Amino acid sequence: MAANSGSLPRFLERPTSYTTGVWGWITTVDHKKIGIMYGFTAIFFFLLGGLEAVVIRSQLAFAGNEIVSPDIYNQLFTMHALTMIFLAIMPLAVTFFNLIVPLQIGARDVAFPRLNALSYWIYLSGGLLLNAGWILGGAADSGWFAYAPLTLDQYGSGGRGMDFYSLGLLVLGVSSVAGGLNFLVTIINMRAPGMTLMRMPVFTWMAFITSILLVTAMPVITIALIELALDRILGTQFFAPGAGGDPLLWQHLFWVFGHPEVYILILPAMGIVSEVLPTFSKKPLFGYPFIIFSGIFIGFMGWAVWSHHMFTVGMGPVANATFAITTMLIAVPTGVKIFNWIGTMWGGSIDFKTPMLFSIGFVFLFIIGGLSGVSHAAPPSDYQQQDTYYIVAHLHYVLFGGAIFGIFSGIYYWWPKFSGKLLNENLGVIHFALLFIGMNMSFGPMHWLGMDGMPRRIYTYGAEYGWEFWNTVSTIGSYIIALGTIVFIVNVFYTMRQERRTDLADPWDGRTLEWSIPSPVPEYNFKEIPIVNGLDSFWDTKYSTDEQGYMTPIPQGASDDNQEDEEVDIHMPGLSYFPFITGIGLSVSGFGFAIYSQFNVVGLTVAIVGILATFFGAYGWCFEPADPEDHH
């Protein structure tokens, strides 16, 4: 398609020479660089959400406290949830999809490298759009599940926050669907020869299931958000009670998305833990097929439990009983996985390195969170717990103790693969200890506060309720988490200043293909596409198993794997501006619609400019040669 590029302005021709510097990052389509950008952006948002959490806890530290105003408080707890879910945990999971999945399946990149870049740029700009309310008339303030009609001006705060909520999440949804489609196709279609589905590493399997959930769940909330945005901006009647609008419509659409979303958040962490535990126990994963089929079952059943978020709205005994049974059923595969992880560690020679500590912490805390989850699977018990701090305790045990611990485990585990440097082990242990203690101190007491009737999202409380002691403990716990996070940041900066080492290709004696190539990973990943002969095939090149099931090292001949000197001519996809233009354009149009009800003309103009930029970017993209060499 050489001639096509001739019609493009010269400055938009596919860049070939920029490989470093700002333009190198903006135009990159390399899954590793995109993954690194995802990671740092997500950690930035994680810190932002953490800061919001610390302010919330400070406000609740003492009875009758007034550190922030009630309005700001509403925005803080709403934005804390949105930031942590959509801008921190999901993108951190996608970070690992980007960095790890192509390496684990023996591919040179994802199926659609430019689409991958687009996902990142939409995520970054969409995250800023979601947060733009802070400086433009108030951030979202109706809670993260934003029940209608409280999200309409006449019933809510009247601030502009919910415009940024609906448009921001709509834009972010495009990023998630694009990412989900990309990894779905990558995992189906880009595996190395011999890597059958049942030889895929568990992390890749969980990425696969998560991608399916992303692709199917996001369209549902997209519709809910479109209806909300239309109600707010164009005055449709979807959620207007006076016109017959049904509040249950929002609740069903939201939770049909919202419960698969829960598994979108936790399955990647389960995948990471399933990689870390065998590696540091020096044993193969116990019951690999059980873990895989449990994951599939969780992904499938994740669609059949959404109404357990709505037991108290009055759906009737049949619906409540049905969803209670499906919810209890979904605890079974989760329990199977926990037994598998324990079975993996059982009798292993365990090496308590930081990634392992976080994974063990994950199993421990996820059991607590899982058990409290089963306790509100029963509607009568849920009637008592609904909208109390008990729920807050539960969700933080599974999302912080679960997802975040799994993600930190992955960060310590895979850090050397992409930097050629090891995160400091002593600081890592301190980080883990502070997070573990702080997490239990912060969220443990919330179980008792909730059982004692303390409502969720309450601005403050009177001393006579007797909630002050445990709230103070909880607040101190949140400060300890903050301290632990600072230790992590110090560790990152400390490690970045270290010399790059060349002996870190396989620092943990790993099982999966990413450890068979040098660290940091060369641009083309694999010099030769590997051939896979079984599960843990990289381990099989290093160990054999004797009759008792113990592993004995195979003497290694002089390896020539790490000889980087020889020239390799592997053709990689060229850089491109268009994902950047398309992604930013989409968010700009979202911004225009979000401010439309305040500033009609300006908003419409901005929206049109954004849409034009999106179309320009998309059209240029389609006619851009996939291969920069084509027009030389």
Next chain:
Amino acid sequence: MTTHETAGHATTTGLDNRKVMMWAFIGSDCLFFASLVSTYLLYRGKSVVGPYPYEVFNIPYTSVSAFVLLMSSLTMVLALGAIQRGDHTRLRIWLLATSILGCIFLGGQYFEFTVFVEQGVTLQGNLFGSSFFTLTSFHGLHVTFGVVILMSFFVMSLRGRLSQEQSLNIELAGLYWHFVDIVWIVIFTVVYLIEAPNIVH
């Protein structure tokens, strides 16, 4: 759209990445329309004020435009057959025909909307208006997008930039186009043909 991201590499399933992608996207889009149709069904007969669907629907008129859209699937298949045989003249004829049929459908929808608005059905008026216009407009946007793609291929073909080897482009556009047609069959049945009782008034 014009180039192979994976040119020269064998894939695990043997299918082109873009084909797997299109099927996955269609799966995703099913959920999108399912949610919109669910909203319409939930609000069927729940409008507190009129005008109500049975007062404005003109079934013969919409049947004709539905027929036009279904015929465009036939011309789409003929276009794909033409490029696979390397018959570029017929490819252009059938691409143009498909686009024109799509445009006739869109024009019909525009006219129908105008008539409805004159009769008082508006986006803001009642639940019927809100859910009807949102559902059918998103379908219309899908058709519009399809017409843009088909016209792009038509122009590319005229300028000699769509070779027989690139027939996958037309195949993928066809998958999308047929999907959008099928969605219309669902909408036409659920929205127009199943008569909505109005319980409230």
